[in-house]
Amino acid sequence: MSGSSPPAAATLAPRALRHRRSARRLTVKQRADLRSAITAAQGISDDRGYQAWAGIHGLPLPISCVHGSELFLPWHRAYLYFFEKALQDQVPGVTLPWWDWTNHAEGIPGPYGTRRAEGKTNPLYDSPIQPSGRNNPRHARTVRDPGSPGELPSTQTVERLLANRDYLTFQGELENIHGGVHVWVGGTMGEVPSAAYDPIFWAHHCMIDRLWYLWQLRHGGSVPASQLNRALAPFPMTVRDTLDITQLGYDYAASTAAAKGPNG
Numbered sequence: 001m002s003g004s005s006p007p008a009a010a011t012l013a014p015r016a017l018r019h020r021r022s023a024r025r026l027t028v029k030q031r032a033d034l035r036s037a038i039t040a041a042q043g044i045s046d047d048r049g050y051q052a053w054a055g056i057h058g059l060p061l062p063i064s065c066v067h068g069s070e071l072f073l074p075w076h077r078a079y080l081y082f083f084e085k086a087l088q089d090q091v092p093g094v095t096l097p098w099w100d101w102t103n104h105a106e107g108i109p110g111p112y113g114t115r116r117a118e119g120k121t122n123p124l125y126d127s128p129i130q131p132s133g134r135n136n137p138r139h140a141r142t143v144r145d146p147g148s149p150g151e152l153p154s155t156q157t158v159e160r161l162l163a164n165r166d167y168l169t170f171q172g173e174l175e176n177i178h179g180g181v182h183v184w185v186g187g188t189m190g191e192v193p194s195a196a197y198d199p200i201f202w203a204h205h206c207m208i209d210r211l212w213y214l215w216q217l218r219h220g221g222s223v224p225a226s227q228l229n230r231a232l233a234p235f236p237m238t239v240r241d242t243l244d245i246t247q248l249g250y251d252y253a254a255s256t257a258a259a260k261g262p263n264g
């Protein structure tokens with residue numbers, strides 16, 4: 001964690017909510033802002049930069065991400081929160097979009113799918129991988145090998161998921177669905193040690209975070225009391241700090257959040 005990291009969310013005064021939007025529905029300006037923020041973060045070689053943020057998840061060691069545990073959703077919520085703040089330090093107001101992979105009309109969403117955008121290299125298409133972050137020493141950049149869009153999780157799968165009342169059951173099922181999408185993207189995304197270097201990692205996890213939020217809206221669900229004070233290292237947050245996204249200063253775009261449905 002950077003020495004200049006913001007304080008824990010619980011100590012921050014409430015402020016205007018920023019909306020995270022579907023990657024497919026970004027305006028031209030929102031796309032451009034996102035590309036600018038990622039490009040700027042890629043240009044920073046210290047711990048505020050893209051490579052350092054991607055490296056927190058996996059390589060270089062320690063591998064901090066939490067999978068297969070009760071902390072899967074809270075840990076990744078904290079991770080996205082601080083990464084988004086790092087992007088906002090570069091381009092004020094920018095937010096992470098989510099990839100609605102239940103829309104089978106396309107696989108990789110448009111802003112992430114082309115090598116070039118607006119006449120320049122598209123920083124959402126791929127990313128360098130710092131030498132210490134390479135799972136395979138020969139892989140200096142992220143690659144993808146996506147399946148066909150129809151193999152992605154369906155709206156019915158998401159509906160069944162959201163119907164779970166029990167938090168831990170819900171979380172376990174969501175993590176499984178999430179893992180399938182990592183494998184679907186393939187290449188770098190298919191390997192935990194390097195997955196977060198692929199720019200689409202953040203849009204995928206934003207969708208996971210949004211599904212947790214939709215579940216929270218539907219079930220008013222909290223997590224088991226025994227979980228609340230667990231720390232989410234290396235982030236200065238506990239599980240409790242992650243439960244209310246409006247306290248964290250963001251929301252999912254109103255039209256879709258209000259529908260409480262899976263369609264972004």
Ligand SMILES: [Cu+2]
Binds near residue numbers: 178182195205
């Ligand atoms: Cu993941």
